[in-house]
Amino acid sequence: MKICRVFRMIWILLLLACVATRAWSADNSPQSMIRAHLEPSGPVVAGSQIKLVVDCLTTTWFTEAPDWPLFTVPGAIVSLPDEQAENLHEVINGVDWFGVSRAYRIVPQNSGAFAIPPFAVTVQPGQASGPVKLMTPLLQFAATVPAGAEGMHTFFPAQKLVATQTVEPSPKQVRVGDQITRTVTQHAAGTQSMLIPPVNFSDVAGLKRYPKAATTHDIVQDRAGLVAGVRTDAVTYVADHGGKFTLPAITIEWWNTATQKKETIVLPAVTLSAVTATEKPLFAIPVDALSKGAAHHIIVIERGQAIWLGLLLTGALVLIWAYPRLLTFYGQGRRYVVAARRRYAEGSARAWRALRRASREGSPQHIIPALYRWMDQSHEFEEPARLDRLARLDEKNANELDALAEAVNGHYSNQPTAPVQWTAAPTSLRRAVKRARKARKADPLLPPLNRY
The missing domain is CATH 2.60.40 (Immunoglobulin-like)
Incomplete structure (x- = not known):
């Protein structure tokens, strides 16, 4: 009996411990x-x-x-x-x-x-x-709502509201199947763009309506904060047949908080005319072929496309006809350019620049060959060019030119001559050429007749 009492006491203590643990966990759970x-x-x-x-x-x-x-x-x-x-x-x-x-x-x-x-x-x-x-x-x-705004469909208070609409493309240039987009933009001063009510676009008989998602944005300045909200609603219409259609006027009601009055903005209706494309078959299909169920294809083409196709064919024929002539002109032009470049490379102008570069070095070994080349290419000397003809160019500076000729002869014969400033040779030659040309222009073309 004592053992049973001991086990019973232990069981009661364990049960009380479990209950206390659960109570403690419940009290400490978040x-x-x-x-x-x-x-x-x-x-x-x-x-x-x-x-x-x-x-x-x-x-x-x-x-x-x-x-x-x-x-x-x-x-x-x-x-x-x-x-x-x-x-x-x-x-x-x-x-x-x-x-x-x-x-x-x-x-x-x-x-x-x-x-x-x-x-x-x-x-x-x-x-x-x-x-x-x-x-x-x-x-x-x-x-x-304030008194006077009870009948408004949507109560929209704002300091100022401006609404505009655009229609693209122009209602005067619409064909069947074209898309016409009508866009309405609302600009509310001092109001968040999310509070601007949407525009309800009506269905139009003969036009399929495809609404677009509205766009909103707020105009915020650093110092002034919220300036205005802008909401843009748009819808696209597609004409499924020709005729005249009218996009109904849009009425926007709003409550002017400055005057505490209801105001209305009416965007005018838009009338457009949709025309079908002018199409003509290229050829007629025999009636008996259609009656017998023969396979056939109908090819249609618009007038504008026919004009462009004719212009392209004409241009292609002109290019084919003119190709040999254009090829000949191209060859002649290319030969002319090559000859001009050769004349320039072998002309007196390039020889004169070579002479000036050689004279800056002051070396007779380079100056004398450049001098002979220039004299051969220049029109001021007879062929072949000779040094003794230098003095004929300018009688006033004949001494300088003679000294230059003697220096060239002394260089080749290893004989002492008077010192010559080779760097100044181009200057003396240019002066002599200018005076020779001036004197030649002053002389008459024909010698004077003898008078007896």
């Missing part, structure tokens, strides 16, 4: 909660922003950022700005809570009561076994 409230909490004016502040808290920490979903509210615009989350630390009932806070933006478009349905935010508390989903409470708010 706790999580979520809170949500509206700012302001009372009625608001349609078109103004309401903040939905959501706080996620835990008794430990978050290993990852909460998953903030984007929900919808009928008749209102909901957005989650790309702002940094606010860190929280609170003491509730003696327990430390840590978390983050984000603020949604809700803009009601009309008056009435609005309900924000509950939505789940997924968090990952530290030391937890897995992610935790927290549900927000159901929240409601009411929106009103």
Whole structure:
């Protein structure tokens, strides 16, 4: 009996230890909660922003950022700005809570009561076994509009609104199958682009409508902040048959916050005419061939294409006819260029530059061959060029030229001669050539007749 009592006491103690361990684990497991409230909490004016502040808290920490979903509210615009989350630390009932806070933006478009349905935010508390989903409470708010704006389809307040439209291509040049794009751009001063209502494009009988995604952007300046918002809506129409079509006028209503009155912008209607392409078969198909079910192909071509094809064929024939002549002209031109380059390479101008380069060196071994080459290429000397004819060029400087000729002869005969400045030889020769040409121009072409 004593042994049974001992085993019974041990069993009771183990049971109490398990219960205490579970209680301790439950008390020390991470706790999580979520809170949500509206700012302001009372009625608001349609078109103004309401903040939905959501706080996620835990008794430990978050290993990852909460998953903030984007929900919808009928008749209102909901957005989650790309702002940094606010860190929280609170003491509730003696327990430390840590978390983050984000603020949604809700803009009601009309008056009435609005309900924000509950939505789940997924968090990952530290030391937890897995992610935790927290549900927000159901929240409601009411929106009103100023007197005079009750009948507006969409209440859109702004300081100033400007709307323009474009139609591309020109409505006067449209054919069946072409795309016509109608674009409407709204420019609202002091308003975010996301708050500008979209433009409703109507269907047009005979035109297929293909809407495009709207584009928005805000104009922000460093000092002034938000200046304006711009929204662009576009739609593409395609005509499936010929005829006249009218894109209806577009009416945009908005509330002027400066005058507290409703204003309307009307973009005029656009009329366009779609024409079919003029096509003609190249040849007629016999009726009996069609009746017997023979295989056939119909080739059609437009007038403009026929004109371009004729011009291309004409140009090709002209090139074929003129090819031998163009080849001959090319050969003649090439020979002329080669001959001109040869004349230039063997002419007096190049020989004169060679003489000047040799004279700068001051070496008779280089100056004398360059001098003879220049005299052979120059038209001022007879062929063959001789040194004794240098003095005939310029009688005033005959002494300098004679000295130059004697120096050349003395160089070849190894006989001493008067010293000559070889570097100044080109200057004396150029002066002599100029005077010879001037004297030749002054002489008459025919000698004077003898007078008796």
